[in-house]
Amino acid sequence: xxxxxxxxxxxxxxxxxxxxxxxxxxxxxxxxxxxxxxxxxxxxxxxxxxxxxxxxxxxxxxxxxxxxxxxxxxxxxxxxxxxxxxxxxxxxxxxxxxxxxxxxxxxxxxxxxxxxxxxxxxxxxxxxxxxxxxxxxxxx
Numbered sequence: 557x558x559x560x561x562x563x564x565x566x567x568x569x570x571x572x573x574x575x576x577x578x579x580x581x582x583x584x585x586x587x588x589x590x591x592x593x594x595x596x597x598x599x600x601x602x603x604x605x606x607x608x609x610x611x612x613x614x615x616x617x618x619x620x621x622x623x624x625x626x627x628x629x630x631x632x633x634x635x636x637x638x639x640x641x642x643x644x645x646x647x648x649x650x651x652x653x654x655x656x657x658x659x660x661x662x663x664x665x666x667x668x669x670x671x672x673x674x675x676x677x678x679x680x681x682x683x684x685x686x687x688x689x690x691x692x693x694x695x696x
Contacts (some may be wrong), residue, residue: 568591568663571600572661581682581684589603593641632664639665643662645658648674659677
């Protein structure tokens with residue numbers, strides 16, 4: 557499902573959702589990744605294996621989002637029309653204080669405008685069910 561205001565990013569979002577579904581249907585861990593579109597050529601960007609080794613004493617990984625942001629910034633220098641998207645796991649809390657899993661899509665268009673879109677999801681047998689997305693827009 558793609559929001560009306562994000563139709564121009566439909567192919568990027570669709571590919572990212574498919575990749576998230578594939579990852580989460582095999583594991584309950586979503587490793588962050590990025591999607592870069594340059595002249596409508598879409599490519600996924602992943603971290604090197606050593607980037608996953610930065611762990612806090614509590615076991616949490618850190619620094620991955622920042623490294624992906626730098627890789628996207630480098631890729632966006634290749635073309636003025638480049639669009640970048642970070643994809644990572646998030647937790648959302650309802651007004652009733654219930655916590656749910658979500659996919660966070662942080663899209664930065666060619667003008668530098670950022671849009672954050674959350675896709676709530678829940679696990680089902682050998683798959684995930686992705687809910688209706690919602691978004692916030694933040695100008696740089």
